[in-house]
Amino acid sequence: MAVALGAFDLDAAITAEPGELVAVVGPNGAGKSTLLRALAGLVALRAGRIALDGTVLADVAARVWVAPERRSISFMFQDALLFPHMSARDNVAFGLRARRVPRRHALRQADVLLEQVGIPARGASRPATLSGGERQRVALARALITEPRLLLLDEPFAAVDASARPELRRVLRLQLGRYDGVRVLVTHDPLEAMALADRVVVLEHGTVAQTGTIADVTARPRSAWVSTMLGLNLFRGVAGEWGIDVGAATIAAVSDVRGAAFAVVHPRAVALHRSRPEGSPRNVWLGRVESLDLQGDRVRVRLTGPLPVVAEVTPAAVADLELSIGDEAWVSVKATEVQLHAA
Amino acid sequence: MTNRRPPLYLLIPAGAALALVLVPIAGLLQHVPWHTLLTQVTSDQVLTALRLSLVCSVLAVVVALVLGVPLAWMLARTTFPGKAMVRAVVTLPLVLPPVVGGVALLFAFGAHGFAGEALAHLGVTLPFTTAGAVLAETFVAMPFLVIAVEAGIRQADVRYEEAAATLGAGAWMRFWRVTVPLIAPSLAAGAALTWARALGEFGATITFAGNLPGTTQTMPLAVYVALESNTDGAIALSLVLLVVSLGILLGLRHRWLGVRV
Numbered sequence: 228m229a230v231a232l233g234a235f236d237l238d239a240a241i242t243a244e245p246g247e248l249v250a251v252v253g254p255n256g257a258g259k260s261t262l263l264r265a266l267a268g269l270v271a272l273r274a275g276r277i278a279l280d281g282t283v284l285a286d287v288a289a290r291v292w293v294a295p296e297r298r299s300i301s302f303m304f305q306d307a308l309l310f311p312h313m314s315a316r317d318n319v320a321f322g323l324r325a326r327r328v329p330r331r332h333a334l335r336q337a338d339v340l341l342e343q344v345g346i347p348a349r350g351a352s353r354p355a356t357l358s359g360g361e362r363q364r365v366a367l368a369r370a371l372i373t374e375p376r377l378l379l380l381d382e383p384f385a386a387v388d389a390s391a392r393p394e395l396r397r398v399l400r401l402q403l404g405r406y407d408g409v410r411v412l413v414t415h416d417p418l419e420a421m422a423l424a425d426r427v428v429v430l431e432h433g434t435v436a437q438t439g440t441i442a443d444v445t446a447r448p449r450s451a452w453v454s455t456m457l458g459l460n461l462f463r464g465v466a467g468e469w470g471i472d473v474g475a476a477t478i479a480a481v482s483d484v485r486g487a488a489f490a491v492v493h494p495r496a497v498a499l500h501r502s503r504p505e506g507s508p509r510n511v512w513l514g515r516v517e518s519l520d521l522q523g524d525r526v527r528v529r530l531t532g533p534l535p536v537v538a539e540v541t542p543a544a545v546a547d548l549e550l551s552i553g554d555e556a557w558v559s560v561k562a563t564e565v566q567l568h569a570a
Numbered sequence: 571m572t573n574r575r576p577p578l579y580l581l582i583p584a585g586a587a588l589a590l591v592l593v594p595i596a597g598l599l600q601h602v603p604w605h606t607l608l609t610q611v612t613s614d615q616v617l618t619a620l621r622l623s624l625v626c627s628v629l630a631v632v633v634a635l636v637l638g639v640p641l642a643w644m645l646a647r648t649t650f651p652g653k654a655m656v657r658a659v660v661t662l663p664l665v666l667p668p669v670v671g672g673v674a675l676l677f678a679f680g681a682h683g684f685a686g687e688a689l690a691h692l693g694v695t696l697p698f699t700t701a702g703a704v705l706a707e708t709f710v711a712m713p714f715l716v717i718a719v720e721a722g723i724r725q726a727d728v729r730y731e732e733a734a735a736t737l738g739a740g741a742w743m744r745f746w747r748v749t750v751p752l753i754a755p756s757l758a759a760g761a762a763l764t765w766a767r768a769l770g771e772f773g774a775t776i777t778f779a780g781n782l783p784g785t786t787q788t789m790p791l792a793v794y795v796a797l798e799s800n801t802d803g804a805i806a807l808s809l810v811l812l813v814v815s816l817g818i819l820l821g822l823r824h825r826w827l828g829v830r831v
Contacts, residue, residue, distance in 0.1 A: 326738055
């Protein structure tokens with residue numbers, strides 16, 4: 228699709244399988260929100276085609292245009308955009324009312340959805356009296372009630388306090404897990420993308436800079452922005468006193484996060500050794516070099532083993548260690564370099 | 571800074587400005603025939619004029635709402651060539667002397683006007699009828715509604731309408747369930763101002779619709795007529811209009827052009 232914007236044009240081809248959650252990431256002003264708005268039909272395409280489940284929603288060449296209200300979509304907006312003059316349950320019921328579902332039935336269904344997103348007692352409240360996190364949950368319930376084939380989420384955490392994010396993320400992951408349509412999530416927060424998405428599309432300056440699974444993009448970032456923001460090691464597991472249990476191993480970490488969590492280790496914090504290192508690092512294991520990518524003045528070394536990991540080292544270090552593909556190498560990470568985030 | 575005592579060179583003209591409004595009202599109040607007020611206000615002539623005024627002004631508000639809200643929406647949400655000109659024309663009755671408006675209406679809708687001739691074929695005559703009085707009042711008062719509602723629509727976030735569209739709401743439902751509730755304060759303010767202006771309309775009404783008791787003689791016209799024959803009645807009628815106008819302004823003080831009192 229192509230959309231004319233002020234400073235530059237958005238020109239992107241993306242596809243998503245049914246049931247897939249695609250995260251669109253990229254720096255501010257890259258055209259992420261415009262991409263979602265184009266999918267929803269809120270902005271006109273200059274060229275291109277949009278199809279959903281085999282139904283053409285827009286095709287500039289064939290002069291096909293389906294109005295937003297006739298697309299099987301839902302849009303969850305950055306700042307919720309709950310109708311201020313309606314109660315939470317009237318907001319949630321809106322999509323069903325638009326489909327001529329009788330009011331009583333629509334409201335009953337709205338109560339079910341409000342229960343599912345964890346705020347059954349807030350149905351009668353006006354949006355102005357809800358917290359940021361509650362507003363986003365109402366917005367999620369409102370988006371899900373129509374069972375759309377395509378769910379568009381624009382920065383769902385941006386307007387929410389940091390303290391309310393883990394809980395919202397948990398609710399979102401639970402609800403998105405139950406949903407079987409296509410989900411497209413726009414975010415500038417790589418952690419969010421990594422926590423929720425199956426696949427990422429990196430949008431930079433209106434064009435797709437990279438697309439692939441989280442693991443692919445982490446291992447082989449193709450731009451400086453991707454490298455900085457997404458080229459992180461991510462492990463999901465259960466956090467306790469001693470660190471985080473990620474299944475294959477336990478990573479020592481210092482944090483007061485408990486329960487479901489994910490650990491982030493920056494590749495720069497991963498050290499490589501020819502022999503087993505002695506010293507302070509708590510996390511030491513043996514890996515095998517799978518790939519070496521020279522990126523500017525650094526080399527990204529991807530290792531397999533009990534914990535697949537990417538290390539970022541200097542070309543000189545690679546030369547000193549005489550590392551090549553297939554070699555074994557000792558990996559070490561200090562516990563203080565492991566950041567834990569509640570999932 | 572804001573609590574400093576105002577200098578005399580501002581205080582004196584400001585006081586004079588206030589006096590300019592207060593002195594005539596005081597003059598009116600001084601001559602109110604308090605002991606016969608009730609009989610004056612409930613006399614047949616007054617009641618007839620009052621009833622007609624209410625009917626005409628309410629109908630003028632209804633017409634202004636039905637026609638003016640879509641126009642305000644066009645001005646706020648769409649772009650079209652000559653929009654600045656359209657806005658100027660729409661607000662013209664605000665500055666035009668009402669008598670001129672009445673004369674213009676007469677030449678358009680009168681027996682020899684092009685619109686009047688067309689309507690005559692349909693059996694409709696407007697001049698010197700109650701419908702004509704409503705038309706004259708609408709002509710003069712509708713700009714208040716258009717201006718207030720246009721401002722309200724501009725301030726209402728268009729993204730609420732977009733959100734409604736993504737939830738499956740068509741244009742009709744978006745307008746009635748989302749836009750109208752969002753601009754309800756502006757609608758109320760615009761309608762109240764329009765009603766007050768229509769209620770006080772004199773020049774265009776008397777020129778276009780005449781001064782027929784029971785048909786086109788509204789309150790302001792009755793005041794004018796009564797001034798020559800029944801001064802006490804004129805004052806009583808004026809007092810009624812004064813109280814109604816003041817009540818509307820006080821009721822709207824939070825919404826009157828956004829100024830908080």
